[in-house]
Amino acid sequence: MSFNEQFDQHGTWRREFALRLKLLAEWMKDHDLLDAAVEERLRRLETQVRSDKVMVAFVAEFSRGKSELINAIFFAGYGRRIMPASAGRTTMCPTELGYDADVPPCLRLLPIETRLQTQALMEWRAVPEKWTRVDLDVNDPAQLALALEKVAEVRHVTKEEATALGFWHDENIDDNPLVGADGLIEVPKWRHALINIAHPLLKQGLVILDTPGLNAIGAEPELTVSLIPQAHAVVFILAADTGVTKSDLAIWREHLITEDDENISRLVVLNKIDTLWDSLSSPEQVQAQIERQRSTSAEILGLPVDQVIPVSAQKGLVAKVTRDDVLLAASHLPDLELALADGIMGKRQRILRSAVATGIAELRTEAGRSIHIRRRDLTEQMDELRGLKGKNATVIKHMRIRIEQEQIEFDTSGAKIHAVRSVHLKLLRDVFNLLGTPTLRGELAELTKTLKQPGIKFGVKKAYSQTFNRLRGALQQSQTIGGEIHTMLMASFKQLNAEFGFSLQAPKVPDMKRFENDLSLIERSHLQYLGVTNVLKLSQADFSERLVRALATRLRVVYESALGEVELWNKSAASQLDAQLRERRRNFGRRIEAIERIQNAASGLDERMNEIDVQEDELNLLDSKLTELTSHLAGTPVSSLADVVDLDVALNQHEKRDAQDTVLDISAA
Ligand SMILES: Nc1nc2c(ncn2[C@@H]2O[C@H](COP(=O)(O)OP(=O)(O)OP(=O)(O)O)[C@@H](O)[C@H]2O)c(=O)[nH]1
Ligand SMILES: [Mg+2]
Known part of the structure; x- marks a missing residue:
């Protein structure tokens, strides 16, 4: 499939x-x-x-064919190129394609100048009026393609502006973009693009992330520390005509290798194999050349050779548009689609x-x-009722008195149940404090302060591990309190069960380990980002703030799900008590009603017993x-x-x- x-x-x-x-x-x-x-x-x-959602991110140096591959895999049905793909740098800003039914089909663009403020990309998403909106007409592929060309727009700015926007670094000259004859520097016009169209796959929750090449990808820390690590699959692209270049390797190291994370699939594509198709060589010679490029690339990246998939995105797109099956097979695009299907969709499902x-x-x-x-x-x-069979009116009357007595006792024992609830809630409050926003905010303020210290360069790892150890510690502590709550509930439930014949069961404590792992993944993505050249950027004004704000948006998600689990657990215990109390009250009513019927008519007892049989069935x-x-x-x-x-x-x-x-x-x- x-x-x-x-x-x-x-x-x-x-x-x-x-x-x-x-x-x-x-x-x-x-x-x-x-x-x-x-x-x-x-x-x-x-x-x-x-x-x-299933997010597939395409990451590579510029001009390796990311956008072309997206066109070939997902948009060939439009009968033309939809995402702009051309020689040289094309996609200038990270571009997310997805579908949100609440928004009309459109392209939304966040101006690059928002970089001058410290808000994280995730925070900008919540401010729609800051984005420039272009409506899209999905019935008109030509208009669609024309509108999407905006993601390639650039601006020319002075060195000072480029520095402020994060595209120029005095301390890291090799990585800087070229300066034009007029002394100006080309920078992207937009910081991020969101494309919302009702494409069948996007409608079903696929999100595609197209990214720009090296300079631009490094300029947006959130790409590396949030978006790419959160993708379910990352497709890394090399070109067969260039092989693995220095900048390919830089992107691979900086953005892609992380220790085995079960949840992320990585595919490496060796694109543009058609550039090796050559009418002067035999098909065997061409094949041998492709295999050579494939194994060299695999070796440099440290991967088994079968993890590098040779394709031609361009020929694949042409073949799909012109319905040329021979060319499609030669492009090997179907092999890549299969790998995506098995490796990504299979796993996700x-x-x-x-x-x-x-x-x-x-x-x-x-x-x-x-x-x-x-x-x-x-x-x-x-x-x-069985005990009442054949008994005289006095016994029955006596029974009624006993039930009424029991009911009164039960009503007065509400205090006991109330006590269990209040101990439970008090302990829970400690957990909520540990995992609450103020605690997190405090930790992150501390981290920002540390990262801002001059000469922090060598202390970054330590600063992160101190913060994250404390955060993990808080999770462990809430796990411990969870254990105490569980013990308390078990004991109280046991007592209530014995005393009132309840069947309460203390629900299982949520396991915080998963969230600890999430924290470790987040920590790792930050250290990886800061491990290479980006650590120098910490000396720039506001950079630490921005980085930590991006971190905060990701941590908040983890904390919210942890708290959600705790809340669900609490509800499970509380609603059992409520249900038990409610049923018991009803039960008293039913028992008294039964006695009344027995008292009123001789046949009442049998009738009631029959009713119970029916109810049991x-x-x-x-x-x-x-x-x-x-x-x-x-x-x-x-x-x-x-x-x-x-x-x-x-x-x-x-x-x-x-x-x-x-x-x-x-x-x-
Ligand atoms: N011959 C050949 N050219 C290709 C292939 N795939 C892409 N190209 C061409 O390579 C150029 C760059 O492709 P893009 O898709 O724009 O590359 P990109 O990785 O998105 O580059 P940026 O957007 O600049 O980061 C375009 O002219 C494509 O037509 C291929 O399989 N074979
Ligand atoms: Mg592109």
């Missing part, structure tokens, strides 16, 4: 999943199984699947599906608890339906779900609507 097909399939799965989840939620609501924790889990699963499966299992447990409580109540009622049905629905959700293949008739009817209607959308998109392309 090609990348595009696999992406399509993934999209279909996600849409179906979202719909099934919605139907499950409705079903749960109808059967009174939606408590706060279940609702929260449903909401999270829905967001997780709906907003799942597995990660998402396994995360979703865990979420659903937890949802099942959570909802299963309510059923368990109800079943237990029914059993106890049944036992109670219903509960069993509910339980197996819940298992069925949740396991269908966790399982993948849609075809095997035909038995869930009511779901499928809804699904069909939904699919029809969606198919119409897709037809419109493709006809636009």
Whole structure:
């Protein structure tokens, strides 16, 4: 399956999943199984699947063919070149292509002058009025291509301005751009470009990041410390006619090698193999030459040779546009698409599906608890009623008095339950403090101060590791407090279970290890960025501030998800208590009502026992339906779900609507 097909399939799965989840939620609501924790889990699963993005970043020195490759893989359907690709430097600013339904099709450009302020790129995203907007017409590929040429726009500025914008460094002369005859320096006009179009793949959550070559890529720290490390796949491109040059190697070292990170796939492409096609050489000779370039490149980059994929982006694009299958095969573009499909989409799908499966299992447990409580109540009622069989009116009256007594006792014992809640909340507050924004802000202010010290050059690693060790320490500390909360809950729940016959279970403490790992990855991307030449930039005014602000935007995401986990955990414990209390109160009501019926009519007892039998059967049905629905959700293949008739009817209607959308998109392309 090609990348595009696999992406399509993934999209279909996600849409179906979202719909099934919605139907499950409705079903749960109808059967009174939606408590706060279940609702929260449903909401999270829905967001997780709906907003799942897959970002593929194309990184290389200028003119290696990044934009051409993007055209060939994703946009050949437009029948022409869409992203500008030409000799020399073309793409001047990082360009993100994606789809946001809330924004009309457009190109948004952030002026380069925003570099003079300290806000991080992520922060600028939240200020739409600072971006220049150009509307795009997806039905007109020529207009589309013309509009996108803006990403190649430049300005000419003085050395002072270039320095302020981060394109000129007195301390690092070799890396500076050329100065024109007029003494001016060419810099990008824009800092970042966002393209929003309803391309079928983008609509399904693909985000493509096209980047500029060496000088420009180094000028935006956030690319290296945030965007590229967060991409799910990075495609690094070399050109067959140049081989691995010094600047290719600089980009590879500075932006791409990180120790094995499970979640990122890296592909190396040896592009422009058509430049080696030569009518004076035999096909074997050409092939041998390509293989030679391939193995030399692999060796220099320290990779196994099969990880370098030789292609011709340009011929691949031409072949797709002219429907020339022979040329397409010769371009080897399909090999690259296959590698993208397997390596990236395959992995991404597995990660998402396994995360979703865990979420659903937890949802099942959570909802299963309510059923368990109800079943237990029914059993106890049944036992109670059995004990009344054949008994006289005095015994029955006595029973009523006992139940009423129990109810009064239960109502007064609310204080105990309240005490558990308040200890729980107090301990939780400590966790929230450890992971809260003020703590993070304090740490980062400290880091900025340290980085600003003159001569910090050799102390950067230490400064980062001190900050990150403290941050990791706080996560570990919150894990410890989490453990204490768990112990406390286990003990209190056990006591409440014994005293009131509850069936409370203390939920599992969220594991903070994942967030610690995230922190380490972030630390590493910063050290890598600062490890090479960029460390010299720390002496520039505001550079440390900007770097730390970029760091803050990334850390905030980690902290927010850690806090989210803690909150969910809290809800799971609290809503169990609530559900248990609610069911118990109802239970008293039902028991008294049963006694009344028995007191009023001789047949009341049998009637009530029959009712309980029926209710037990219903509960069993509910339980197996819940298992069925949740396991269908966790399982993948849609075809095997035909038995869930009511779901499928809804699904069909939904699919029809969606198919119409897709037809419109493709006809636009
Ligand atoms: N012969 C040949 N030329 C190619 C191939 N791929 C790209 N090119 C050409 O190489 C030039 C540079 O391609 P781009 O796609 O603009 O390169 P880029 O990496 O995006 O470069 P920047 O945007 O400047 O960073 C263009 O003229 C392309 O047409 C290829 O496979 N074969
Ligand atoms: Mg380009």
